[in-house]
Every structure is written in C-alpha cells, then in structure tokens.
Amino acid sequence: MYSLESINFQNKSPEQIGELLIEAKKAYYTSGKPIMDDHTYDTLEEILRLKLPNHRIFTKVGHPNFDTGFDKLAHIMPMGSQNKVTNIADLVHYFELKFNNLNNYSSPLVKGRIEGGFIVQPKCDGISVELIYKNSVLINAITRGDGQIGDVITQNIVKMKNFIKNPKDFTGSVRCEIMVTKKDFEKLNQHVGTHYNAFLPNNDTIFYSNPRNAASGLSQRLDSKYSEYCSLYAVDIYPNLSTVNDEIKFLQQLGFTTVESTLCHNFNQIENIYQQFLIKNR
Numbered sequence: 552m553y554s555l556e557s558i559n560f561q562n563k564s565p566e567q568i569g570e571l572l573i574e575a576k577k578a579y580y581t582s583g584k585p586i587m588d589d590h591t592y593d594t595l596e597e598i599l600r601l602k603l604p605n606h607r608i609f610t611k612v613g614h615p616n617f618d619t620g621f622d623k624l625a626h627i628m629p630m631g632s633q634n635k636v637t638n639i640a641d642l643v644h645y646f647e648l649k650f651n652n653l654n655n656y657s658s659p660l661v662k663g664r665i666e667g668g669f670i671v672q673p674k675c676d677g678i679s680v681e682l683i684y685k686n687s688v689l690i691n692a693i694t695r696g697d698g699q700i701g702d703v704i705t706q707n708i709v710k711m712k713n714f715i716k717n718p719k720d721f722t723g724s725v726r727c728e729i730m731v732t733k734k735d736f737e738k739l740n741q742h743v744g745t746h747y748n749a750f751l752p753n754n755d756t757i758f759y760s761n762p763r764n765a766a767s768g769l770s771q772r773l774d775s776k777y778s779e780y781c782s783l784y785a786v787d788i789y790p791n792l793s794t795v796n797d798e799i800k801f802l803q804q805l806g807f808t809t810v811e812s813t814l815c816h817n818f819n820q821i822e823n824i825y826q827q828f829l830i831k832n833r
Contacts, residue, residue: 729766
C-alpha cells in the first residue's frame with residue numbers, strides 16, 4: 552500500500568506520478584483492492600495538477616477504458632464529479648466565481664447571505680450509480696464511470712439495502728450513492744474473516760480495509776456476492792425539479808432513502824454544520 556511516507560518524491564517525475572495514479576485508479580475501480588490510501592491519492596493528484604496539468608489522467612475520469620467485465624451504457628442524467636474546497640474562504644470564493652463569471656449571472660452573495668439558500672448534505676463516502684426507471688420498473692443501474700458511460704451493475708443493485716423496486720408512477724433516473732455502513736462493515740469483515748482466514752498461511756488475515764473500498768469492490772463484483780452489505784442513498788433525480796428541497800421531498804415520497812439535509816442561508820451556518828459533521832459519531 553502506497554503512502555506519502557513510502558514514496559520517494561526526489562526520484563519521481565511528474566510523468567511517473569501520473570502513471571502511479573493511473574495504476575492506483577485502475578486497482579481501485581477494477582479489483583476493489585486499493586494500492587494507495589485516499590489521502591495519498593488526493594495529495595499526488597494535486598501535485599500533478601500543479602506540475603503537469605495536461606497529463607492524460609485528467610482527460611479521462613473514472614474507468615471507461617478498464618475492462619471490468621460488465622456491459623457499459625451511456626448515462627441519461629448528468630453524472631458529474633464534485634468540486635473540492637478545504638476551507639470556508641475557498642467556499643466563498645467558489646460561489647463568487649460561479650455566479651459572477653458564468654453566463655454573466657449576478658452574485659447571490661449579499662453581505663454574507665445566500666439568496667434562496669443552499670442545501671447542505673454530508674458527502675456520502677461510496678460510489679455513484681444511476682438507477683433508470685421506466686413506468687415504475689428498473690431498467691438499468693449504471694455506475695458513474697467517466698460521467699458519460701459506466702458499468703451496468705443492475706444484478707448487484709437489486710440485492711442492496713434501500714433498493715426501491717417499483718417507485719409509483721415514476722419514469723426517470725435517480726442518482727444514488729452506494730455505501731457500506733459502519734455496522735454492515737463490521738458484519739462483512741466478521742463474515743469474511745470467519746470463512747477465509749482459517750485457510751491462510753502464517754496467521755495472515757483477509758478483510759476490507761475501509762467501508763468506501765468495500766462499497767466499490769462489492770458493488771462491482773461479477774458474482775454479486777455480498778451485495779446485501781451495501782446500502783443505497785438517493786442524492787439526485789432527473790428530470791430535475793424546481794429546487795433541491797423539492798427533489799428531496801419527491802424522492803422520499805417515492806420511497807427512497809435520502810441523506811440528512813439542512814437549508815442554510817449564510818456561510819456561518821454552513822461552517823457550523825460542517826463542524827458538527829466533524830465531531831458527530833456516524
């Protein structure tokens with residue numbers, strides 16, 4: 552497992568860092584057995600963006616060129632990735648740029664307030680999937696992939712917790728996050744350990760390193776094994792409704808499990824919610 556401490560940066564060119572990131576991404580998406588922890592990956596990615604912003608890894612998001620064994624399909628709903636900020640000042644700056652520079656929109660930021668408000672939710676630590684329904688029947692479930700094309704993992708989705716088989720009078724798409732809860736993560740490792748560790752030599756053990764990696768690996772198993780340890784949490788719907796709040800209510804009416812949401816009207820409220828997330832045991 553690569554870590555920042557184990558990598559000799561003096562002997563690594565930007566090109567080599569990029570190839571290492573590609574190797575790590577391939578391992579994460581195709582085997583469920585990561586070779587690099589998240590913090591190391593994010594740090595190396597930021598270094599590469601500064602040193603070699605045109606590296607090929609930034610032109611291909613996800614894993615469209617990796618042979619995962621699943622059929623691939625194009626998405627119906629937009630499946631973009633999230634932008635990252637690390638402090639409240641960066642968050643304010645992001646919104647200022649977004650509303651002042653894009654399409655000549657006027658800024659909604661007035662004396663620290665956000666006109667109309669914003670919905671704040673915890674970021675689900677899993678992988679994204681689009682559930683496509685037609686006349687209340689699930690047609691396909693497609694992983695995010697590169698945001699345009701992903702793997703069809705319908706056979707695994709139908710076995711997961713919180714799966715809604717027939718949302719009443721619904722045709723459209725629902726974006727969900729596949730997660731493994733802490734409780735299910737403990738059960739999963741206990742089950743895996745009970746069944747496999749006795750066969751390993753030299754007192755070796757086999758287990759999933761963390762819930763996020765477990766969600767990635769289990770959701771993309773060709774044999775659908777252990778899918779029941781995964782849970783689905785709805786975060787978006789397509790076609791979109793007037794407001795995010797309306798979308799959350801509609802998803803709940805359809806029976807989907809959504810993540811906790813808070814309506815904030817200024818950045819102090821957002822910062823307070825963030826601090827609560829940090830200290831709350833989840």
